[in-house]
Amino acid sequence: MPTRAYVGAAIAVVAAAAIALSGCAPAAQQTEQTTTLKLGLANAPQSFDPAQMGDAGNMLQYAQAVYDSLLHKAPDGTIEPWLATDWKYNDDNTELTLTLRDDVTFANGEKFTPEVAVANLEHFKAGGGPQGSMLAELESVAVGEGNTVVLKLSAPNPSLISYLTTVAGLQVSMEGLENPDLATVPSGSGPYKYDADGSTSGSVYSFEAREDYWNEDIVDFDTVEIRVLEDPAAVANAFASGQVDAVPASVETLAQFENTSAKIDTVEGDWSGFMMFDRTGQLAEPLGDVRVRQAFNYAIDRDQVLETVVRGYGTVTTQIFSPEDPGYVPELDDAYDYDPERAKELLAEAGYPDGFDVTMIVYSASPADTLAVYAQQLAEVGIRVTWETQDLNTFLVSMTTGKTGINPMQFGAKGGWEMINQLIAPNAPWNPLHDQTDELTALIEEVRTATDDAAQAEAVQKVNTYVVENAWFSPWFRVASPYATNPEKVSVEMQYQQTIPSLYNFSPAE
Structure with missing residues (x-):
């Protein structure tokens, strides 16, 4: 068995571009250590x-x-x-x-x-x-x-x-x-202790440093405060007002950071697209036909979506594995060219010459103009979408409990077996309907039993090829996810295959 399970791949995936935004102020030299790490996240635990x-x-x-x-x-x-x-x-x-x-x-x-x-x-x-x-x-x-x-x-x-x-x-x-x-009520051995009195459930979570922690070298702050910012539009305001000093930003709202002190790092790896939860037609009968799933892939103009939805921050692809993963197959980045006529042909062959209606659930804060782009491109081939909005936690639960057949989302980068075990395997949490085929199950077993890195990489590439050809997903692009920090207050080292850095990666600005 490979000893690193792909996680030791080159850190090149972390672009850490440190995009210089107009109006950014230079980092000031601090005379006192920042004692509170103020973070923002999109949802409560x-x-x-x-x-x-x-x-x-x-x-x-x-x-x-x-x-x-x-x-x-x-x-x-x-x-x-x-x-x-x-x-x-x-x-x-x-x-x-x-x-x-x-x-x-x-x-x-x-x-x-x-x-x-x-x-x-x-x-x-x-x-x-x-x-x-x-x-x-x-x-x-x-x-x-x-x-x-x-x-x-x-x-x-x-x-x-x-x-x-x-x-x-x-x-x-x-x-x-x-x-x-x-x-x-958490009770752990970590570097901080939950401060219930200083916290407000669903809004702000406060943690106090432990004096007796075994690894004092990683305890750089007296307090960690995590503020819940569900509305993307509120993120930049919270940053500008000093409520948070580090927060995941969205490409759509990057312009709002231009007049702040923000330093923006990017990590490319997460893929955006349609998550096909139903490949057997249990919830949405048309999705049980591979030709319909392939039609979804041909119907999307990925170049337009990349520019319109994320302002070009990313790379077009039709596979879920990133270039730094040994399971990546370069040819699969363009397995489905934009071809609405081919999409219509496939729908007709599958018995849907006039298209069909489908309901997709989406996070309630999803930008309406973004959803309109998806809906318009699908409508051009006869797929008529109705959006059902849900709050973030309900949205996440719906996707992992078999309540939806297909919906747009962004999924975190994972390496090799982890991607398979999260998204593809019959018992994967993001395969809630337990879709499987004998051929795919055999390919997955090849990955599990591989005895060295080369054999495992080859096996993962076979799985990758299978799920692309059978349209288990409809990826559009690998997004360059932005993360904003105030360089006058904190420093951060971005994390391999994570758009949100680990807590250990933060330190006070020098």
């Missing part, structure tokens, strides 16, 4: 229970404040020791032994031990949450010799080490695991 958390960047900063993970992912994607100081597989990659630190305490004073780690992994496995597939192959976990835990797997999991850097590896105190209110 759905839960502080790791077993019920999503893996999206909007969730990770909340989690990283209060929880430590077993392993750590550096900004360049390299996996490093954290609560686990070493890790080793057996010969057939079905048993993983983690050696743990013995000097870590939780915020409530409890000691971190192998028994606690076992309880957390069992809790996550049994939780049935949105990221439960991360530990799908985990058969058992037990305390091993010395200060170790041993994970036994039913089959190799090429991304297990990576998953232990994120929600599957987060560690809650035993008191927290036994607390029925864990969803709202």
Whole structure:
């Protein structure tokens, strides 16, 4: 099994363009350390229970404040020791032994031990949450010799080490695991402790630095404050007024940052397009025909969408894997040229010469002019769209619980097996209807059982080719996602394959 599961790929994906906006002021030399890190995110945490958390960047900063993970992912994607100081597989990659630190305490004073780690992994496995597939192959976990835990797997999991850097590896105190209110009352060993008195649920979340934290080198702020900014139009105003010093921006609202001190970094990798949740016609009968799904791909003028929707910040593509991923196939970037006549032919062949009606759910803050572009291009080939708006959390739940057959969205970049395990595999959280075919299942198994990097890359490329040819998705472009920081207050190092940096990547401006 490859040792890095693709996460150690070159950091070239992080453009870190540091776009110079007109009117930007130069960073001032600070005489005092910034004591409060003021962040903005698009939504509130759905839960502080790791077993019920999503893996999206909007969730990770909340989690990283209060929880430590077993392993750590550096900004360049390299996996490093954290609560686990070493890790080793057996010969057939079905048993993983983690050696743990013995000097870590939780915020409530409890000691971190192998028994606690076992309880957390069992809790996550049994939780049935949105990221439960991360530990799908985990058969058992037990305390091993010395200060170790041993994970036994039913089959190799090429991304297990990576998953232990994120929600599957987060560690809650035993008191927290036994607390029925864990969803709202976190209890971890992380660098900060949740300040309930200084927080307002759904609006502002405050975290105070722990004086007894085991890794004091990463605690650069006395307080972390995360403000929820669901309305994209409010983001620039919050930044300009000093309510936040670092926040994900949208391409549509970048102009609003021009008269602020913002430094804009970009990360290209996330893909935007139609997520086809229904490939068997369970919710939307036409989608069960591959010709209809291919028609969606031919119907979209990707160059126009790229310019109109994100002002050219990105690269046109028809595949979900990014160039830095070994599963990337260059020829698949233009597998579907814009060809509305071909789209109409395919619809007619599938039995829809007059097109059909389809309902898509969208986030309530989605720009109306953007939706109009999508609807217009589809209408030209006979696909008539009705939009159903939902708030962000409802929108996310609908997509992962089989409530929608197709809708536009932006999905985070993942490497190789992680992309497969998140979007494609039968038990993937973003494959809620469990679509599968015998051919694809066999290709996925080739990825799982690959014994070296070259073999795994070849296997992922086969999966990639299959899902493109069978139109499992309709990608339009890889977006260059902007992230705004106030260089007078904070510095940040962007994270490989994340549009929102990890909490550990921030430091006070010098």
